[in-house]
Amino acid sequence: MRTSLSLVWFQAAGCTGCSISLLNADYPSIKNLLLDEVVPGKALALRFHLTLMGPTGQPALEVLQKIPLEAAGDYILIVEGAVPTGAQNFGKVGEPSMAQHLLALVEKAQAVVAMGTCAAFGGIPAASPNPTRAMGVQEFLHKENRNLPVVNVPGCPPHPRWLLETLVHLLAGPVPGPKDLDELGRLKSVYSKLIHEGCPRRADFDVGRFAQAFGEEGCLYELGCKGPYTWALCPYHAWNGGVNWCIKAGHPCIGCTEPEFPDFPAPIFRKVTEPAYRRTK
Amino acid sequence: MRVIAVDPVTRIEGHLKVELTVEDGRIVRARSSGALFRGIEIILVGRHPLDAQRITTRICGVCPIAHSTAAFFALDEALGISHEIPQNGRVLRNLIYAANWIHNHILHFYHLSLPDYASFRGLPLSEFLSAGMEEGRFSSEESEKLVQHYLAGLEMRRKAHELVALLGGKMPHDMAIVPGGVSFRPDLATLLAFRARLAEIRSFLENVYVPDVLSLCLRYADYFEIGRVGRLLSFGAFPEEGLGLEARLFPGGLLRNGEPEKLDPQEIREGVESSWYKGAEAHPWENPTHPDPQRAGGYSWVKAPRYRGEAYEVGPAARVSLCFLFGSPEFRVLARELLGEAGVGLEALSSVMGRHLSRAIEAVFLAKRMDAWLSQVDLAQPVAKSFHLPREAEGQGLTDAPRGALGHWLRIRDGKIAHYQVISPTTWNASPRDEKGNPGPIEEALEGTKVGDNALLVAGRIVRSFDPCMACAVQ
Numbered sequence: 001m002r003t004s005l006s007l008v009w010f011q012a013a014g015c016t017g018c019s020i021s022l023l024n025a026d027y028p029s030i031k032n033l034l035l036d037e038v039v040p041g042k043a044l045a046l047r048f049h050l051t052l053m054g055p056t057g058q059p060a061l062e063v064l065q066k067i068p069l070e071a072a073g074d075y076i077l078i079v080e081g082a083v084p085t086g087a088q089n090f091g092k093v094g095e096p097s098m099a100q101h102l103l104a105l106v107e108k109a110q111a112v113v114a115m116g117t118c119a120a121f122g123g124i125p126a127a128s129p130n131p132t133r134a135m136g137v138q139e140f141l142h143k144e145n146r147n148l149p150v151v152n153v154p155g156c157p158p159h160p161r162w163l164l165e166t167l168v169h170l171l172a173g174p175v176p177g178p179k180d181l182d183e184l185g186r187l188k189s190v191y192s193k194l195i196h197e198g199c200p201r202r203a204d205f206d207v208g209r210f211a212q213a214f215g216e217e218g219c220l221y222e223l224g225c226k227g228p229y230t231w232a233l234c235p236y237h238a239w240n241g242g243v244n245w246c247i248k249a250g251h252p253c254i255g256c257t258e259p260e261f262p263d264f265p266a267p268i269f270r271k272v273t274e275p276a277y278r279r280t281k
Numbered sequence: 282m283r284v285i286a287v288d289p290v291t292r293i294e295g296h297l298k299v300e301l302t303v304e305d306g307r308i309v310r311a312r313s314s315g316a317l318f319r320g321i322e323i324i325l326v327g328r329h330p331l332d333a334q335r336i337t338t339r340i341c342g343v344c345p346i347a348h349s350t351a352a353f354f355a356l357d358e359a360l361g362i363s364h365e366i367p368q369n370g371r372v373l374r375n376l377i378y379a380a381n382w383i384h385n386h387i388l389h390f391y392h393l394s395l396p397d398y399a400s401f402r403g404l405p406l407s408e409f410l411s412a413g414m415e416e417g418r419f420s421s422e423e424s425e426k427l428v429q430h431y432l433a434g435l436e437m438r439r440k441a442h443e444l445v446a447l448l449g450g451k452m453p454h455d456m457a458i459v460p461g462g463v464s465f466r467p468d469l470a471t472l473l474a475f476r477a478r479l480a481e482i483r484s485f486l487e488n489v490y491v492p493d494v495l496s497l498c499l500r501y502a503d504y505f506e507i508g509r510v511g512r513l514l515s516f517g518a519f520p521e522e523g524l525g526l527e528a529r530l531f532p533g534g535l536l537r538n539g540e541p542e543k544l545d546p547q548e549i550r551e552g553v554e555s556s557w558y559k560g561a562e563a564h565p566w567e568n569p570t571h572p573d574p575q576r577a578g579g580y581s582w583v584k585a586p587r588y589r590g591e592a593y594e595v596g597p598a599a600r601v602s603l604c605f606l607f608g609s610p611e612f613r614v615l616a617r618e619l620l621g622e623a624g625v626g627l628e629a630l631s632s633v634m635g636r637h638l639s640r641a642i643e644a645v646f647l648a649k650r651m652d653a654w655l656s657q658v659d660l661a662q663p664v665a666k667s668f669h670l671p672r673e674a675e676g677q678g679l680t681d682a683p684r685g686a687l688g689h690w691l692r693i694r695d696g697k698i699a700h701y702q703v704i705s706p707t708t709w710n711a712s713p714r715d716e717k718g719n720p721g722p723i724e725e726a727l728e729g730t731k732v733g734d735n736a737l738l739v740a741g742r743i744v745r746s747f748d749p750c751m752a753c754a755v756q
Contacts, residue, residue: 011295011296013317013319015340015341015342015343015752016295016341016752017345017454019342020343021453023435024442024452025439029435031435034405046409051292051293051393052292052392053292053409054291054292054409054410054413055411055413056287056289056412056737056741059737084317084319087572087575088574089316089557090317091296091317091318092296093296093316094289095288098317124324125320125321125324131324131572132319134319156454157342157453157454213667214463214667215462215463215464215465215664215665239446239451239452240442240446240447241439243446243447244446244450244451244465244471246451249448249449250450250463250465251450251457251465256454262332267328267329267331268331268335269329269332
């Protein structure tokens with residue numbers, strides 16, 4: 001017996017990069033996720049995704065509006081992008097604002113997943129001076145006095161595996177609770193190691209061998225690497241079928257999974273000299 | 282007379298509304314409206330200039346390398362090193378960008394456009410993917426085959442992104458492109474892995490994608506007459522030896538109803554008459570972004586770029602037309618062959634079907650050129666030019682993106698970004714009406730079209746043929 005859990009993918013103030021990252025999943029691939037069981041006996045049924053769905057205009061909007069009525073308590077809501085809360089027309093889908101859609105969708109969702117740093121923490125649109133008063137989903141719900149749990153999957157974009165791990169939790173249980181999540185609502189199993197811990201250039205750091213320009217050998221700390229302050233599994237998973245990742249490609253980590261991204265105390269390419277955002281786990 | 286709000290327009294990037302006024306089965310007026318504003322140009326001001334390299338890629342997750350490319354052109358110029366980029370830097374940047382380009386065209390044809398033409402009824406995913414079409418013009422066997430190619434296309438575009446990551450670090454949002462060149466020094470095994478994947482993708486493009494596009498062109502040949510604009514503009518893409526817009530694999534330029542003209546980027550003005558911003562028409566050097574969500578007469582977050590007062594279509598039709606006239610002889614041979622198979626001439630490219638055909642022509646040509654670039658990588662030579670950051674400088678970054686002409690304008694004052702403006706392809710194509718009341722290209726392509734009772738379907742085909750990217754159009 002195969003049962004399906006509906007998936008509603010709602011795009012707010014974002015760039016579609018998180019969707020593309022999901023399309024980049026290799027094993028299971030997006031084709032597997034759309035057609036096959038994800039775990040034995042359980043499949044996902046993608047109901048709404050603006051970039052991929054067939055219907056357009058009013059029929060598309062109706063799909064979205066019917067979901068809380070027809071599938072109450074039986075769908076996962078994945079939000080991509082931040083929530084603009086300034087002017088009502090900063091972000092709209094049909095007549096309703098993105099914020100209004102979200103309020104209608106969260107109530108009846110079995111779980112809410114904030115996919116990407118924008119949805120989790122505000123990310124790029126919420127960067128100073130935050131022209132649209134954009135914020136992450138959890139902060140938005142808190143502001144609206146809806147204290148619903150949100151699972152945050154930050155990253156700009158997140159690695160597809162980080163979302164898949166979250167989805168497997170939601171399909172097969174247990175639904176992530178406080179013991180599975182850190183204080184920022186991220187799965188501990190995904191966000192509990194610093195980039196610096198697993199960095200292949202760690203030996204260079206330890207002996208003080210630093211690259212001074214792009215393309216040089218050595219630790220990238222002097223070029224602004226945020227690896228010592230960034231929690232993610234990039235060194236272990238690598239990206240896009242495991243073929244490469246930022247530091248392997250000679251680029252400093254820019255800390256894209258962190259709530260402060262991109263407003264770090266130092267610019268992206270400047271050495272971090274103060275531990276202002278160093279947190280302990 | 283009735284007004285139909287196509288809102289949201291799906292199977293594009295981002296948030297677009299198109300409002301159609303239909304009279305006697307014909308669109309008499311169209312209004313294209315960008316529905317999301319983030320303010321990334323404002324966010325960039327006051328930051329370290331190099332931050333633009335990483336933040337502007339995040340304007341768009343579908344074509345991030347386009348912004349990466351415009352940003353490095355602007356930064357290289359501001360840093361005074363445009364002439365000193367090592368060959369490895371130029372070629373590796375081209376390879377990273379070209380792989381993103383090919384992902385884009387596979388995605389656009391199979392995953393964004395195909396549901397408008399082939400019926401998915403009775404097939405897996407039919408409920409989700411059905412565009413509400415009664416009868417497509419493909420037989421059920423043909424549709425079934427196209428759906429299989431839809432699925433194969435998912436794998437192929439993923440592999441195209443593995444190509445980007447092999448040299449660019451990761452995708453979306455590459456990391457290795459930096460001012461001066463690239464940060465990544467690949468090894469021989471990486472280049473081999475790249476070549477092997479590229480061969481697989483080329484085979485798909487030549488043996489599956491091009492035949493599918495041609496069969497669509499033959500079955501929907503009437504769409505070579507629908508959605509025409511005719512004024513075409515391109516900044517060109519992929520620098521070869523030499524610096525000008527003309528010295529690119531796809532040369533930049535301008536075509537006004539078939540007649541080539543020299544392109545002068547100083548003649549661009551961006552208007553806000555129908556857009557939710559303060560201010561008036563100005564060159565992007567002079568035009569900071571001040572949102573005004575209540576502006577009277579405003580109906581879009583997209584601004585209205587114009588060249589000498591006229592709206593221009595940007596994208597594959599412009600590139601293929603210009604490359605046919607000014608590009609390499611090999612391109613002309615390939616283009617002539619595929620135009621011949623579709624039974625049309627160059628003048629048909631600025632149309633719904635012409636845009637699909639143009640993408641197919643340039644994708645196979647580009648994939649072949651990638652093989653040659655790969656052979657130019659010299660593992661013993663540097664990949665980047667080092668630089669010093671000036672306190673005061675300016676840089677203009679012009680390139681075509683998969684969707685058309687893209688410009689970044691950067692001014693550095695006191696070592697920080699003092700001004701950053703972006704005009705993206707979809708800013709041109711999805712622009713609203715300007716001061717003179719002239720429509721943007723998508724509006725123009727829609728107006729006058731006979732839609733009968735199929736407004737959603739026909740308008741969807743027209744709008745999607747431009748491959749709109751709204752996160753780019755409004756940053």
